[in-house]
Amino acid sequence: MPEDEKTSSHNTPLYTLHGMWCTSCALAVEGALTRLPGVIDASVHYPTATVWVKGERNAVDLTELAPVVKRLGYRLTELEAVDDAHERLEQESRYLTLRLLVGAAFGMWTMLASLLIYVGALPSASIEQVVAWISGAFALPVVVYSGLPFYRAGWRTLLAKRPGMDVLVSLGAIGAVSVSIGLLWRGSVEVYFDTAVMLIVLLLIGRLVETLCRHRGLKALDALALPDAAISAWQKGDWVLLPVNDVVAGMRVKLAPGELVTLDGILDAPGWIDTASLTGESLPRYFNAGQRVYAGCRYLGATPLVMQVTAGAGKRRLDRLRHEMRRYQAQKGELQKLADRFAAWLSPLALALSLVTLIGALLVGLGWEDALVRSLSVLVVACPCAVGLAVPLASLAGNGQAMQQGIALRDPAALEILARIHSVALDKTGTLTTGSHGVLHWQVRDGIDKHTLQHKLTSAVAGSEHPLAQALARWSGGDNNQRSKPYKVDEFPGEGRRVWLTNRQYLMVGSVRWLARQQVDVPSQAADGTLASASQVMLADESGWLATFYLTDQPVDDAEQSVKRLLASGYLVAMISGDRQGAVSWLGKRIGLPSEACYAQRSPEAKARLLCGLPSPTLFVGDGVNDTLSMAAADVSIAPLSASEAAREGASAQLMSPGVGGVVKLLNIAKRTRRVMEQNLFFSALYNTLALGVVVVMAIPPLIAVLAMAISSLSVTLNAARLAWSEPEQ
Template sequence: MIRNWSVGIEGMTCASCVTRVEKALRRAPGVASANVNLATETAAVEAAPGVTPAALLGAVETAVNDAGYQVAEQSFELAIGGMTCASCVGRVEKALRQVPGVVEANVNLATERAAVRGVRGVVDVAALTAAVEQAGYEASPVTDPAQAAASHEGPAWWPVAVAAVLSLPLLLPMLLEPFGIHLMLPPWVQWLLATPVQFWLGARFYRAGYKAVRAGSGNMDLLVALGTSAAYGLSLYEWWRAPAHGMTHLYFEAAAVVITLVLLGKWLEARAKRRTVEAIRALAALRPETARVLRDPQGAASEVTVPLGQVKVGDWVVVRAGERVPVDGVIREGASQLDESLLTGEPLPIEKAAGDKVVGGSINGAGTLRVETTAVGADTALARIIRMVEDAQAGKAPIQRAVDRVAAVFVPVVVLVAVVTLVVGWGLGIGLETALLNAVAVLVIACPCALGLATPAAIMVGTGAAARQGILIKDAEALELAHRIRVVAFDKTGTLTEGKPRLVAHLPVTGVRADTLLRWAAAVQSGSSHPLAKAVTTAAAEAGVTSAVPTAFDIAALPGRGMRARIEEVGEGGGVGGVENAGASRNGHTLQLGNARLLEELGVSEGALAHEAARLAAEGRTVSWLVETSGEGANVEAPARLLGLLAFGDTLKATARPAVDRLHALGVRCVMVTGDNAGSAKAVADALGLDEVHANVLPEHKAAVIAQLKRDGVVVAMVGDGINDAPALAAADVGIAMGSGTDVAMQTAGITLMRGDPLRVADAIDVSRRTWSKIRQNLFWAFAYNVVGIPLAAFGLLSPVIAGAAMALSSVSVVSNALLLRRWRSSATQDVSAGAAAKIGEARSASA
């Protein structure tokens, strides 16, 4: 037993952290000694005699958490070979979870992959593969899942063909009987044809069944091996008992045909399963193998073709017409149209020029581009998309866990039913042969495969279809919750609007010049990247006052309120330049630019601008106020004076109104949660037909609004694109981030929309509902098939051959039903109807 572990620790920053963790570990039960290394962020822990690994790791994790730190975790992905049904999934998961340090293990029958999460430094690939092999299966690490999916070969067809050639003569007498042709093959011919099928082509069932028995469990292979062996053995017995030259009815055809049908079913199933990973293969195919790199791009540049893996951040790459962009980057030279449809679902090419960002995998149009690399390898957008799709497909929905519990006892129950069928039938006097054939039919028709494939196959195809339309679903839990969404809460700026506001009015108070008001506002906003700040600086540039903008000091953001800065500008009459009769000359004036909440906190009245402010807000404008606080530095408690207001207008997205209409058609209530003023928020809500509005909400209070919406017990989604939306995205049942937004929002969300299109929100809900509908259909079929088929077989109403055919088709039908999801298309790619176009025009008129 291993007594020494090197456990990864997260959250340590200094020597005092090391001391605290060491003390906590040394006090933990079962720990003989502990030494923590800050540089490697690991703790070397020695177990006391007699302490099991599980007990030690549990004590270590508890001690580290209580000390305020976390045990570091690591993820592994394994390719699993030899799985045939849901029972295999349960056995592999059980074996992996018994490895010391494994926190979670999920096995997917459709992808034949295992996703394992374990304690870093404790769990390694060797231990995981050894556990899987001990359970009777094969395992190997997957270093590049996308490449593995792309290069995965299709199933071999020759075993099916050989089995069919050998089995068809055995089946021929039964096929000719209805036509009055009585044909009986000699026993030795039947034996000669059936034996290769049973023990050569059917050897896989014996091997897998033996491994299952050795591991103390059962699977589909065991059922097939038991059933066909019983039919084959009964045939040998009848042949041995028959007169020397007499003819007797044998059952070699039942054994051979059942194996042939099962092989055929597995071949069709494998082909269908391979089609479920087409989304990943299509995404992986977007990555070119090589790139043209410019050496010395500022001098006498020369092109060098190198493998994609050798391209580094900062390299300039050349992308010619019709080629795929190999890396994420920024265009430095050239202009063209780029096709990003496979990445974002955007059906139309996008104009790109110098300074624009490009995404690896997009297709260049007619121009030649020189692109400076900003991300390579696993850091590219394409790699992140592939990783999200893989994670979603590898995950396990909560409903699947219940199915796995049923599958774990399925095979033993079926074997018990077969034994009871044999014993009871023989006891009732129907004869040993008939009772045995009924038992064989029970064993053969039972199919745990359909149970194991019902959920993962639908999830794989559904998430793949969504990814092709630019909708990335983070995991199976998000997919399950999304189909139950009844309320969608939208942020306003950048989500329902274009997020590119423009300054439409700047009104000073009496005594302040308009150009001065604009210069001061530009100074305050000079240190901000907020869209409103960009609108102010753009307006200043257009007005030609940029050169006269004073230098700002002590710039500070006021969360949920605005910006503050100090400027040093003396006017003609003293005070801040441009204010008539400002009084004595004073340097170090503090200006604050923000919303009505800021005005209220400073105790400043809107005064003569109140009427104009109300009018602008009613038109859907966002109103900001500029206030001067006289005094040194950022002394906000000094008497404040209103200098003027600035009004901003933003354009509603073209698909905002159709998105709300579609959500209403899906039975979803639409809510807007914004920090904007009530008048502006109401104007947008009226234009879009929103059901509820929460205005003047601080970023830190958005999560509270989401919690309030969830009180009715409905599933609530939050849609946003900014850092300030992250808490609300996390508070919602399902967070939906716009791909045009920040990485923080995308990491917090359960669903990411690669295009900033609100219509995709409805699409995400629609595809999740369709996927869940397929899951319900598949599970109903899988359970109903077994519930109906097993009793029919037990009562002798199904022959082993018919039972075998039904079993072979059951899993194929489940996967084929799931593949129908590939037909799903986003409504955002369809033409907008004339009625919707009219509504867009009305909405834009109301907000522009």
């Protein structure tokens, strides 16, 4: 569990930051906020434009923070809706496209003019002079209009005392133009207008591609969005259509056949619900009256169904999940912090190296022209675009992959930890098992076939609400045989029941001890040791004992396959449960876990202590209130689909489909995401380090430096895009 959730004395609000241009802007605002009194920590997530702040209540209030951010040239507001975020990114895309079109339209003539001069295609020096001036004229709109965002962002980061990439870009572009004008004034045609144009145009292309990737990453939240359709609600004695936002908790709403459930609620009557949008289940589920239904499901009954609302719009389970995902997106993992630190010192270092290069070149006897060109190349090649984009774009891509696989990642920073997991601990009931019993084995009196047995069992358990009786009803085929319907039932709560049939015969079903007290000759138990932990239910009729059923909580469909894949991948896998030893041992054997990896009868405190003793980093998967302590003790935690509210709140990720197969998928996604993060970070850092060293000791044309810098940034963006667009591993 993140530290901020453990500390109730501090507020951790989430805001939206407008006006950012790149990661340097994010670092500038972040630095300004962390220096404020009362602010303990702040994190600005550039890809989603979100700001997470932790500190004293008054210190992190919007009214306190907004003026500070405004002085830097940005705007801080309440957290924007996802739809507004899409609109903002679309506006940014149009903004970038327009400036890119201007840059390309005028820049191509600058490049053509420069090319004619470089290859010596012009007939005379005077014509070359004219063409050089034309090259500068066409570069002017690119440098002034298309490059304006870079200058604005550079000035803002300087105000925040956190100079970043945009300072280098601005100095590089303005420097190239200034050097070129100076050379033209002296009569030289070796101008560098093309360098300024290429620097701005290529960076604009990178920003546009990056914005499209951010747009794609944000769409991961769209899977949790619901339409704002009108809903039929009971108001003032009549059913009226109300906007979904006007329906509050406690009101009763009516679901029409086939209607999408847009609010959380409790059913007044049973019905079939399609939960595919939330769980991925291919078959609908039958919900009983009193069961909770979450927004996002679809009602499939033939008649209207009434539901009492428990959570209105904005407070639904999906709403909370979306908000938590955005909250944790604003917090940074270790790799992102490392990238930020590298980018933070790289820009000042590049400025210092540029100045040293200029002075050094003059001291060794180079002319002002050559010295300025070398200094300019240092500025251009040092732009840390790739470093700033290395981690956040890969993280967004990994989040999108997880959502596609039915995994809601509440803490995207957990991807970095999940990629390094050594131990996986799993709860038993409700996590590795379905939470409902099934028939494991049965014995029957000689001369009774299975069909007859199922017929009698259907009559014996018809109408019972006991979980074991319902499990027996499912095994027998339900109570759809009207001839077996009893006319009288004597209930003995916690022990059994006697059912009188229409033909005056009776059946008894219940525990072994209860039937023994009813003078039924109870046979010896099954010799199979694996049944010792199972729950026993016996069936009897007028002739005495009829059958014994052994029931147990069945494993989820993918439990065995998932555990075997985890073991094959080299993880230390353990099952930690508060259930009886026999039940835990049986399940461990069933799913392929060795007995020494199955821990039974553990209290919540003991489970947490045991988890802390496993090789770290650790992952815990649990669903109950008793698992929340273990979730806090683990480095990262996952809640299955059927988890309790407390478990969901404490988990870093939540599975939106039945079973535990999502655990394996998420670990695979995390490994791929971290691999891309490390690749991006390594190559971008290596590029900047080596490139700076090269341009300091030898002359490299500024245009070549621009191309090298652009290729580095585009490679990082495309590598992250490769992760987002690739097919997830199964």
